[in-house]
Amino acid sequence: MEHIYNFSAGPAVLPAEVLQQARDEMLDWHGSGMSVMEMSHRGKEFMSIAAKVEADLRELIGIPGNYKILFLSGGASSQFAMVPMNLLRGKKSASYVNTGEWSKKAIKEAKRYCTVNIAASSEDANFTYVPPQDRWNIDPDAAYLHYTPNETIGGVEFNWIPDLTRLNTDMPLVADISSTFMSRPLDITRFGLIYAGAQKNFGPAGLTVVIVREDLLGTTLAGTPTMFDYKIHADNDSMYNTPPTYPMYIAGLVLEWLKKNGGLAAMEKINIAKAKLLYDMLDTTDFYHCPVAKSDRSRMNVPFTLKDASLDEAFLKQAKSRGLIQLKGHRSVGGMRASIYNAMPLEGVAALVEFMKEFASNHA
Ligand code: PMP
Structure with a gap:
C-alpha cells in the first residue's frame, strides 16, 4: 500500500511509532500479563503510567507546582459548562472573545450559567481574523476571560496571548486550547485555566486535559454535579472515578515521542x-x-x-x-x-x- 497521509481535523493522525508500540504492548504491557485496557486504574501498573503522563506533560510544557493537571472525559464540550460552573466564584458575568464556531459553542453554554459579555468578535468578517486586543471591551466585573486560541473549523489562530495585566485586574485567562495544544511552547503562567480534547495533538478521543491554577478551585455554582467539580478531580488525582485509562496510556506514548523529537x-x-x-x-x-x-x-x-x-x-x-x-x-x-x-x-x-x-x- 502506498503511504497514506491523513489530514483529519480530529480524531487525527497519530505518530506511527506510537501506534506500533501500542500494538506491540496490546496483549501484555511490560510483562504484566494484561493489556492496559484490562488494568485497574488504582493498580500499581496503571498508577505508574498515569504518574509518568503527568510528569512528562509537566516537563514538556514547564508546568509549575501550583497548577493542577486533570485527566477527564466528556470532551472539550463538557468544559464549556464546567468552566463557568467552577470559575464564576460568586460573580455574575464572564467575558468571551468570539472568533468562530467553537467560541460560539462555549458562549452558548456559558449563557446557561451567567451573563456573557462579548469582549470582541470577528463575526463582521465571517470569522476570518483575530480582533486585536486594543479593540476589546472586557467587562471589568467578569469572573474570567475566555478565548479560543485556535478555531479548528475556521482555521484562525492567535499568534499572541491576550494580556490581562493591562486591565490591572487579577481576572484569569481561560482558553479552549484543543487544536493547538502541544503544537508550540506554552507559557502556562499566563493562564488561569486551559482545556483541550486530546484527539488532535495529544492522543485518542475520550481524554480531556484541564490545567488549572490551584487557587481558582473550591467554589462551584450551586447544583454543580460532583463529576463537574474540578476540585473533586484535583483532590483525587483524577481518580475520583475511572479515568479514560487507555487514551491516557496512548497520550503517554505521544509525550514520549514528543520528548524524543x-x-x-x-x-x-x-x-x-x-x-x-x-x-x-x-x-x-x-x-x-x-x-x-x-x-x-x-x-x-x-x-x-x-x-x-x-x-x-x-x-x-x-x-x-x-x-x-x-x-x-x-x-x-x-x-x-x-x-x-x-x-x-x-x-x-x-x-x-x-x-x-x-x-x-x-x-x-
Ligand atoms: N473546541 C475546539 C477548538 C475543538 O476543535 C473541538 C473539537 N473539534 C471541541 C472544542 C469539541 O471537542 P469535543 O468533541 O472533544 O467535545
Whole structure:
C-alpha cells in the first residue's frame, strides 16, 4: 500500500511509532500479563503510567507546582459548562472573545450559567481574523476571560496571548486550547485555566486535559454535579472515578515521542515550516483561496476553497487515489481543510502541495 497521509481535523493522525508500540504492548504491557485496557486504574501498573503522563506533560510544557493537571472525559464540550460552573466564584458575568464556531459553542453554554459579555468578535468578517486586543471591551466585573486560541473549523489562530495585566485586574485567562495544544511552547503562567480534547495533538478521543491554577478551585455554582467539580478531580488525582485509562496510556506514548523529537520548540519549528509550505502555495494561485487574514492563519488547520466548487468532488477523489485523505472541509463551511498536526510529517504536506499544483494546472 502506498503511504497514506491523513489530514483529519480530529480524531487525527497519530505518530506511527506510537501506534506500533501500542500494538506491540496490546496483549501484555511490560510483562504484566494484561493489556492496559484490562488494568485497574488504582493498580500499581496503571498508577505508574498515569504518574509518568503527568510528569512528562509537566516537563514538556514547564508546568509549575501550583497548577493542577486533570485527566477527564466528556470532551472539550463538557468544559464549556464546567468552566463557568467552577470559575464564576460568586460573580455574575464572564467575558468571551468570539472568533468562530467553537467560541460560539462555549458562549452558548456559558449563557446557561451567567451573563456573557462579548469582549470582541470577528463575526463582521465571517470569522476570518483575530480582533486585536486594543479593540476589546472586557467587562471589568467578569469572573474570567475566555478565548479560543485556535478555531479548528475556521482555521484562525492567535499568534499572541491576550494580556490581562493591562486591565490591572487579577481576572484569569481561560482558553479552549484543543487544536493547538502541544503544537508550540506554552507559557502556562499566563493562564488561569486551559482545556483541550486530546484527539488532535495529544492522543485518542475520550481524554480531556484541564490545567488549572490551584487557587481558582473550591467554589462551584450551586447544583454543580460532583463529576463537574474540578476540585473533586484535583483532590483525587483524577481518580475520583475511572479515568479514560487507555487514551491516557496512548497520550503517554505521544509525550514520549514528543520528548524524543525535541519537545515543543522543535514541534513549533516544523509546524511553521509545514504551514508555510501550504500557505505559500495557496497564495501563489487564484485556483485556490484561503479566506483567513494572513497574520491570523492557523498552523494546524488550513481551510481553502477551489475557485470552482463543482470540482470539489473530483479534487477529493483524486487526492484520495494519491493517498491524501480526509481533506473535506467541515460540513458547516464546505470546501477543503487540511489539518497538519504534529504527527503529519513535512513530506505529507509536500505531497499535498504537489498534488494541488498538479490538479490546478490540469483544470486551469
Ligand atoms: N473546541 C475546539 C477548538 C475543538 O476543535 C473541538 C473539537 N473539534 C471541541 C472544542 C469539541 O471537542 P469535543 O468533541 O472533544 O467535545
